[in-house]
Amino acid sequence: MSDTKRVKEIDVLSLLKKVASRKKEMIIFVSVFFVIGVIVALEQQKRYTSYVVLAPEATSMGMSQNLSDIAGAIGMDIGGGKSSVDAIYPDIYPDVFASTDFVVKLFDIPVKVKGQKKTYYNHILQDTKIPFWDYPKLWLIKMFGKKDTIPSTNVVNPHCLTKIQSEVCEAIVGSIGCQINKGTNVITISVTDTDARVAACMADSVKTRLQNYITLYRTKKARQDLAYSQQINAEAKAAYEKSRQKYASFADANSEVVLMSYQSKLEDLENDMQLKFNNYSQTAQQVQKAQAKIQENTPAFTVIQNATVPLKSSSMPRTLMVIIFVFVGVIADALWVLVLSQAFGKKK
Known part of the structure; x- marks a missing residue:
């Protein structure tokens, strides 16, 4: 066993020495990936995340529901209990945020970006930076794809969205997060945006829209x-x-x-x-x-933490992104030295 371990250690050390001996190739790989990492890091926009923490009112099933279940098991009906079952409970709040009907109502929320007032819909369209590597795809779509004749929010039909409206919906759904603590039922709503103030404004708006949505649902029959x-x-x-x-x-x-x-x-x-x-x-x-x-029937929501303007970005730091690309360059150099270069040499 000790001999085999020594053999493996010697093999690993020899491979590392072999990679390190070809310094020129390593410098080339690391330099190329370093440049790519810098370009990608500069193309990425900083993103900020604002949080709202809520404690919703629990549904009152309690002892009456348990007694109704026991009575039903033996063939009796004591009434009550069933009316208190709530179809919209915190576990499905993320599905509510992902619904088109809910997201479309966020289009017309006014936001302020760099002193300019605009709708949230226009902010998503105008202020989102498109990376340069997406330009060929956008050019092909523009040349051969179907043109969207309704690029504004003047006419929004949740059941028949245009292509642009559908893409904005997907972007908004991707920026909204909802985490639920199973033990305490505390809900954490997060909104991520390229502007810190817009993130805080939309987090507060999403909280208000959720409260209105749940209130309208629970009071519909009343x-x-x-x-x-x-x-x-x-x-x-x-x-x-x-x-x-x-x-x-x-x-x-x-x-x-x-x-x-x-x-x-x-x-x-x-x-x-x-x-x-x-x-x-x-x-x-x-x-x-x-x-x-x-x-x-109007539910009560306790706001534990209101939305605040984030001071630090929540996206990956650009320095870390460059370091990751450099590390990938080292791995690519090792693969070239140990595998690909030998394969090409045998073919030649």
């Missing part, structure tokens, strides 16, 4: 009930007003009449008016209950 209650209340009020006016007109026109038939008619109108008023009062109470239900 808002529908409120609209129906308000419609019924308006109809009951109109019926009561009509009955009241009819009663008042009949009473004024027959104020001096003492016939029983007129008195009976007046009592009938008064009873009808009272019934209409009772119905109007009940529908008014239903409207108040529906409004209270909306407030009850």
